Amino acid sequence: MKVFNAGIAWAFGLVVYGFILLPVISLVVFSFQATALPVPPFTGPSLRWYEELFADSGMIEALANSLVVGTISGVASTGLGFLAAYGLARHRPRGAKIVRAVIMTPLGVSYLVIGFGLSITANELALGKSLVLVTLGHIIINLPLAFAIILSQMREEDESLERAARDLGAGELTVIARIVIPVVLPGILAAFLLSFTLSWDEFIIAFFLADFDVTLPIEIWSQLRTGLDAKTNAAGTLVFAISLVALTLAYILSRTTQRRSKGS
Amino acid sequence: MNGAKLGISNVVKQYADHRALDNVSLEVEAGSYTVILGPSGSGKTTLLAILGGFTEPSSGHVMVAGEDVTNVSPSRRPTTTVFQDYALFPHMTVGKNVGFGLEMKGVPKKERRARVLETLKLVDLAHVSDRHISEVSGGQRQRIALARALIVEPSVLLLDEPLGALDLKLRRTMQDELTRIHRMVGTTFVHVTHDQEEAMSLADNIVILRDGRIEDMGSPARLYLEPATAFSAKFMGDSNIVTGVVQAARNVVETAWGLVEIEQQLTPGENVTLSIRPEHIVEDAQGAHNLGEWTVSESHFLGQRHRIVAAKNHHEILVSVSQGSLHTVGESLKLTIAAKMAKVVKGEK
Amino acid sequence: MNSHVRWRGWVLVGPALLVTLGLFAAPMVLVIITSLYRREGASINRALSLDNYVRILTDATIHQALLNSLEVVALTVAFSTLIAYPFAYIIAFRVASKWQPLLLLLTVLPFWTSYVVRSYSWLLVLAKNGVINQTLVEWGVLAEPLAMANTRFATVLAFTHFFVMVSTLTIYASLRQIPTNLGPAARDLGASPLQVFLRVTLPLSIPGVVVGAFLTFVLAIGDYITPQIVGGGNELLLPQLLILQVSRRGDFPLAAAMALVLLVIVALVYAASSKNLTLERRK
Numbered sequence: 001m002k003v004f005n006a007g008i009a010w011a012f013g014l015v016v017y018g019f020i021l022l023p024v025i026s027l028v029v030f031s032f033q034a035t036a037l038p039v040p041p042f043t044g045p046s047l048r049w050y051e052e053l054f055a056d057s058g059m060i061e062a063l064a065n066s067l068v069v070g071t072i073s074g075v076a077s078t079g080l081g082f083l084a085a086y087g088l089a090r091h092r093p094r095g096a097k098i099v100r101a102v103i104m105t106p107l108g109v110s111y112l113v114i115g116f117g118l119s120i121t122a123n124e125l126a127l128g129k130s131l132v133l134v135t136l137g138h139i140i141i142n143l144p145l146a147f148a149i150i151l152s153q154m155r156e157e158d159e160s161l162e163r164a165a166r167d168l169g170a171g172e173l174t175v176i177a178r179i180v181i182p183v184v185l186p187g188i189l190a191a192f193l194l195s196f197t198l199s200w201d202e203f204i205i206a207f208f209l210a211d212f213d214v215t216l217p218i219e220i221w222s223q224l225r226t227g228l229d230a231k232t233n234a235a236g237t238l239v240f241a242i243s244l245v246a247l248t249l250a251y252i253l254s255r256t257t258q259r260r261s262k263g264s
Numbered sequence: 265m266n267g268a269k270l271g272i273s274n275v276v277k278q279y280a281d282h283r284a285l286d287n288v289s290l291e292v293e294a295g296s297y298t299v300i301l302g303p304s305g306s307g308k309t310t311l312l313a314i315l316g317g318f319t320e321p322s323s324g325h326v327m328v329a330g331e332d333v334t335n336v337s338p339s340r341r342p343t344t345t346v347f348q349d350y351a352l353f354p355h356m357t358v359g360k361n362v363g364f365g366l367e368m369k370g371v372p373k374k375e376r377r378a379r380v381l382e383t384l385k386l387v388d389l390a391h392v393s394d395r396h397i398s399e400v401s402g403g404q405r406q407r408i409a410l411a412r413a414l415i416v417e418p419s420v421l422l423l424d425e426p427l428g429a430l431d432l433k434l435r436r437t438m439q440d441e442l443t444r445i446h447r448m449v450g451t452t453f454v455h456v457t458h459d460q461e462e463a464m465s466l467a468d469n470i471v472i473l474r475d476g477r478i479e480d481m482g483s484p485a486r487l488y489l490e491p492a493t494a495f496s497a498k499f500m501g502d503s504n505i506v507t508g509v510v511q512a513a514r515n516v517v518e519t520a521w522g523l524v525e526i527e528q529q530l531t532p533g534e535n536v537t538l539s540i541r542p543e544h545i546v547e548d549a550q551g552a553h554n555l556g557e558w559t560v561s562e563s564h565f566l567g568q569r570h571r572i573v574a575a576k577n578h579h580e581i582l583v584s585v586s587q588g589s590l591h592t593v594g595e596s597l598k599l600t601i602a603a604k605m606a607k608v609v610k611g612e613k
Numbered sequence: 614m615n616s617h618v619r620w621r622g623w624v625l626v627g628p629a630l631l632v633t634l635g636l637f638a639a640p641m642v643l644v645i646i647t648s649l650y651r652r653e654g655a656s657i658n659r660a661l662s663l664d665n666y667v668r669i670l671t672d673a674t675i676h677q678a679l680l681n682s683l684e685v686v687a688l689t690v691a692f693s694t695l696i697a698y699p700f701a702y703i704i705a706f707r708v709a710s711k712w713q714p715l716l717l718l719l720t721v722l723p724f725w726t727s728y729v730v731r732s733y734s735w736l737l738v739l740a741k742n743g744v745i746n747q748t749l750v751e752w753g754v755l756a757e758p759l760a761m762a763n764t765r766f767a768t769v770l771a772f773t774h775f776f777v778m779v780s781t782l783t784i785y786a787s788l789r790q791i792p793t794n795l796g797p798a799a800r801d802l803g804a805s806p807l808q809v810f811l812r813v814t815l816p817l818s819i820p821g822v823v824v825g826a827f828l829t830f831v832l833a834i835g836d837y838i839t840p841q842i843v844g845g846g847n848e849l850l851l852p853q854l855l856i857l858q859v860s861r862r863g864d865f866p867l868a869a870a871m872a873l874v875l876l877v878i879v880a881l882v883y884a885a886s887s888k889n890l891t892l893e894r895r896k
Binding site: 006009012013016017019020021022023024026027030037038039040080081083084086087088090091092093096099102103105106108109110111112113114116117118119120121123124136137139140143147172197201203204207216217220221224228232233235236237239240243244247 | 620621622623624625626628629630632633634636637638639640641643644647696699700703704707719720722723725726727728729730731733734735737738740742743744747748774777778831832834835836837838842852855859865868869872875876879880883
Binding site: 316317318337338339340343344345347349351353354355364365368369412413416 | 792794795797798799800801802803804805808812813816817
């Protein structure tokens with residue numbers, strides 16, 4: 001479909017990629033800045049700011065907190081989402097449409113409002129702010145996504161596999177563990193990965209619900225208020241690297257599980 | 265609307281790893297209904313794509329009404345194609361779909377509407393003109409695709425396995441429809457299919473394509489009754505293929521089944537391949553050149569006829585007998601080939 | 614399926630439902646109720662009243678914030694769609710299939726950096742001594758550095774940067790859903806490449822555009838970080854206003870009312886676009 005010629009397409013594409021990748025490149029490059037300000041000229045390469053980052057206990061604690069919150073909320077949303085998706089797809093309770101709508105509703109509400117809502121609820125219940133609340137907040141925003149992703153992986157054709165297993169004497173738990181989960185594993189991994197990443201990077205709900213133990217985005221935010229230096233670049237680059245590793249891991253895992261299920 | 269003569273000369277289509285069409289040359293008479301028949305991989309879809317202008321041949325020419333259209337794009341070529349899955353525009357109504365080609369030509373709205381209704385009447389679908397594409401049935405979609413292609417009055421209409429998605433009854437009905445419309449409209453029809461029954465029922469002329477080359481070409485009757493090769497004999501229906509050596513009498517061949525009489529006179533000692541249709545093998549012990557006694561190993565009742573597999577000394581033969589002739593497995597049959605029905609064909613088994 | 618097996622469905626779905634009710638529905642109900650309270654001094658008057666809503670309807674500052682939010686988000690939706698559409702088109706149709714997933718991954722790469730840090734990166738890129746200004750001054754395009762950071766321009770730019778990624782994905786998805794023989798069929802009937810685009814490709818890709826625009830709208834209108842960091846908090850948008858009520862003025866009832874207004878706006882936009890809000894292939 002030649003609406004415009006290849007030259008213009010290439011040029012446009014490159015410009016857009018430049019626009020998209022500019023902050024990322026700037027971020028990563030200036031994380032190796034030798035001087036304080038992460039602006040040109042580039043005075044590196046130096047690991048000075050990474051050292052400062054790892055020496056900053058506030059940052060390291062926040063990083064650890066983020067990992068814990070991300071993992072727990074990721075596991076919880078994926079688990080709940082899987083059970084709900086399986087229940088809906090296979091057992092089809094009456095009112096399935098309503099159930100689906102209810103679980104998906106939080107997607108249409110701004111995180112700002114969800115965070116605010118949870119904070120005044122915590123207030124009413126005289127519950128102090130904490131990372132536990134943050135984790136709960138992250139569960140509710142990731143549950144609809146995990147549910148939707150896993151549900152989309154449950155196809156009707158696979159139901160016959162489950163019926164065959166039951167026919168051969170498998171109990172319900174066995175069917176779930178040995179037949180259902182392996183087939184939708186790519187969906188489960190994708191759901192977990194997405195939940196983890198969204199939680200890991202989430203600011204506003206954590207902002208409303210965290211107390212002194214904070215997550216990484218909040219720690220970066222408060223440090224930003226006091227002054228700009230390349231340590232934040234180092235933090236950002238680290239976050240980026242961890243996310244990339246997680247993404248690659250999940251991709252490799254999903255490819256091996258797919259290959260295994262295709263081979264059998 | 266009058267059809268144009270279509271000329272294909274020395275068309276080659278070479279891909280990186282295989283040659284889809286190998287030096288194909290063909291003349292299609294103006295206004296005829298030609299069917300290109302072949303198994304998958306024969307190159308028939310590639311040939312149609314080249315005729316329509318969607319692919320360019322590696323070498324060779326396509327001529328429509330004497331003009332070289334080899335490098336002309338589909339939009340400017342006087343051909344239109346009915347695609348295998350119809351390619352109807354899902355976001356438009358039936359009427360808008362059918363009228364699309366006229367819209368591209370700049371025909372004003374009022375005239376367009378009139379011609380759309382006229383063409384839909386031709387395929388018995390005037391009443392669905394304002395319905396959305398998602399609301400019509402499979403058989404209706406097929407006719408809409410046909411109407412959309414015919415309304416622009418092409419010199420050549422190309423059809424890519426148009427009846428493949430339909431069930432048997434619907435297919436038969438549509439075959440009659442296609443014949444009727446072809447007669448009414450007069451355009452040259454080139455129809456691609458792998459179904460030999462469909463080919464025989466529709467075509468004035470059949471071209472059998474195999475591995476990118478023309479295997480055989482002719483009227484349905486000739487191709488069926490006088491196949492040129494063993495492949496086309498087997499493709500056009502069931503056939504028994506047997507090899508043998510020409511005897512001293514020159515019109516008798518000795519085969520593993522017995523002595524068989526042929527129509528021509530050939531050189532004694534020559535190796536030949538013979539094709540005999542199952543319906544041309546009869547129960548008869550008379551005649552000097554009979555096939556002897558066989559044992560029925562399978563018998564299937566197919567409604568109009570019985571399909572019987574008979575065996576003798578590790579050889580198997582396919583026989584088709586009339587509805588009334590009942591035979592049971594294990595029964596003994598004396599078989600002969602009806603006079604002049606053993607055909608000499610070229611090629612392997 | 615007999616009924617005793619059907620209850621299994623409820624057991625499986627139950628936990629997710631309970632969590633949604635407890636962590637979402639209940640807080641939302643509380644927000645509605647709270648919006649009907651009033652702040653009085655240091656305490657909350659729990660007598661139900663519509664004072665906060667009256668305030669929202671009459672207060673000029675609130676109107677201005679609402680207007681600002683709508684303008685910023687509209688600009689963002691417009692720019693990100695205008696950039697994302699041709700971009701998605703190029704990836705979908707002008708690039709070999711095997712490279713497409715990689716290009717898409719490259720497109721969303723910034724998504725994997727921290728949102729807060731990314732906003733801060735934009736601030737630095739746009740700052741007076743940032744990459745852009747320094748480069749332009751060096752090349753002689755500018756005599757003096759431009760004040761780009763901490764402005765609405767910066768906010769829209771940073772927003773557009775993020776939402777180009779989102780819209781590219783949704784538009785790409787709907788472009789790829791278009792049956793591949795529709796283009797050749799249209800050309801066969803005499804359409805020029807431009808006509809094929811306008812009459813076939815574009816109409817069939819609208820769902821992708823709408824989904825992308827909707828997501829952009831919902832996410833941007835409730836976003837606090839980007840306007841605060843990149844825009845320097847210089848423009849009062851709805852999220853800033855809401856947070857102001859909470860953190861500085863302790864006026865939770867008013868904040869709750871604002872939150873509901875935000876929800877209503879999103880619901881209205883959803884209702885207006887729901888017909889097109891699907892990426893499923895139309896049969």
